[in-house]
Amino acid sequence: MYVYDEFDRAFLAERVAEFRDQVNRRLAGALNEDEFKPLRLMNGVYLQLHAYMLRVAIPYGTLSAAQLRRMAHVARTYDRGYGHFTTRQNIQFNWIKLENLPDAMAELAEVGVHGIQTSGNCIRNVTTDQWAGAVPGEFDDPRIWAEILRQYSTLHPEFTYLPRKFKIAITAAGHDRAAIKVHDVGLRLHRNEAGELGFEVLVGGGLGRTPFVGKSIRPFLPVRELLSYIEAIMRVYNQYGRRDNIYKARIKILVHEIGAEEFSKAVEAEWAAIRDGALHLTDEMIEEIRSRFVYPAYEALDDEPAEFTAAMADPRFATWFANSVHPHKVPGYSIVTISLKPVGAPPGDATADQMDVIADLADAHAFGEIRVGHEQNLCLPSVARRDLPELWRRLDAAGLATPNVNLVNDIISCPGLDYCALANTRAIPVAQEIAKRFADLDKARGIGRLHINISGCINACGHHHVGHIGILGVEKNGQEFFQITLGGRADEQAQLGTLLGPAVSYDQVPGLVEDVVATYMELRSGPQELFVDTVARLGVEPFKERVYAAH
């Protein structure tokens, strides 16, 4: 965990005071809605279909038990008793009243939590691997670098009114769980041949209505040069990114229009002028940030303690273990994923009571630390294996041990028309109905890893382009229709899904997904060939023939 110091706390209190003043000016009429909108957005406040929504930043997905407990409190006091974890590793409260917002924010600020830059045309919450610091084989803890970027980008005077929002993701492991290739800037932390730590820098990835996979513009950037290089990218984008059309304003369009090579040249020229300036990171500065990360006091523990071995005799525990527990870099410990996708419930929702349970379990078994993954599940990054049976029993009792992580009913979905003012169609009910069709988890396990992503409009908050099965809601003559894509993925082999065929109606979606999955089960070379690999091998044609013949 990164521990806030007095500067961070003072800054946050000052930010809350500023927003309180802005709300007061809005309520008094000194600010009109046009003037107020970007200010509230940059504090995470949206105006949704039914109410204001508060999006709270969870920097690089890391939360303390105390912070999660405070979110439970906010959900209970100011909202309707639940919160929604998002694909940006954030949490949203959907029913907060504008006049209560400053108070809710002040309560969150007390535990170092805020909504700063979770919206608006600025540098957003920097995301990374939810297993950072715990998973074996990382080149470094990516959260150090995400934190350096968080500090650098917070209330940046030059980059608060960019052409459009700006999202940065970092991975430090061989397997990319942070989807860096579909971000405005993706950073891949690795070591060069000389053993020095640096980043491969990708730009211009993104989803939305014009999806692109990011292009590599620098194979190796020494870590000390991170901020100067990012500033060079931002300065080029701020000056030359399009502002004439909101749909063409993301950096991906600039990179696409002038070409990655031309863009890279402009960045390098700007960088040459500033790389030795105030943004050059010294080893002391890096160590200062690193030292504020407190790591668990791991014990020397057995990988196969008696409690664990005994519990494995229970098939329900064994099933959950096989599905939701991942090896840790420290012997005797595990990484535990908590599914927020019980069959039939809205993906990513957690009640205040569940948040309290998870916070208590984190304190009891996981060094008080919780992570949020972009798949909308939570994670306890460091649990002793001897504690797993007890943890599982308590998670199970709270409805938090559904063993469906990465399975067909671990669906990523945006809020859709149930909440969102931009949506064209519902998304959550589609996810719920599909999950029900695969409610038999033994069957779901037989299907294996399969990511379904649902977006209720072309803005693609559900990341449908990179779902193994992507579902996009569109409106046709006042009716909800859905386009299906196959074969997308967001990892190190990132690619966009291929359209299966004509859009289908709301009622047809679950059946169509069942047919796609049935086709895969027949066509796969064996249980070891994942859905996405079968699609890569055969293309979408065989799926198209089967599915549309049936409908």
Add this chain to the structure above:
Amino acid sequence: MPLIEKGRVVEDRFHRIGDDEALPEGAPVLIGIDRFLREAEALKGRQAPVGVIWPNDRPIGEIEPYLGQLSLIALGFPIFRDGRAYSQARLLRERLGWTGPLRAVGNVLQDQFLLMQRSGFDQIEAVKQADAAAFEEVVHRYSAFYQPATDERPSLLRQRLGRTARPE
């Protein structure tokens, strides 16, 4: 519109003159880019100060040959959400070495004053009277900043290390 300079509302010495109007004899003038570029050569001989309103969609590097003959540079915010002039301001100060007055004009509101000050603007033409009155309060709302910028207020990274270059 009130003009704020270094925290105080001051009288604007510069007369804003349209492209087709005659320049008043002996008085400081602020003119648009088209006229300035057209008349740049002739303006070199002018006995009174000349300022230019540089648009935010023209690369700021192009202003370099004219810096010696300018007494004021104004950068535009056509709408407060259009942040191009922040980069132009920083480049003027940090790259091109402009030390003269740098003015923010256009749709300039109090919630952007601090960003403008940190990006190198020392004159701000506020749209609203009440905003100008709130200037001191809004630019001192924060006691520390995370990143270095043009204003050289120390950034937290350096402050934490006890390397405060220049205390406020």
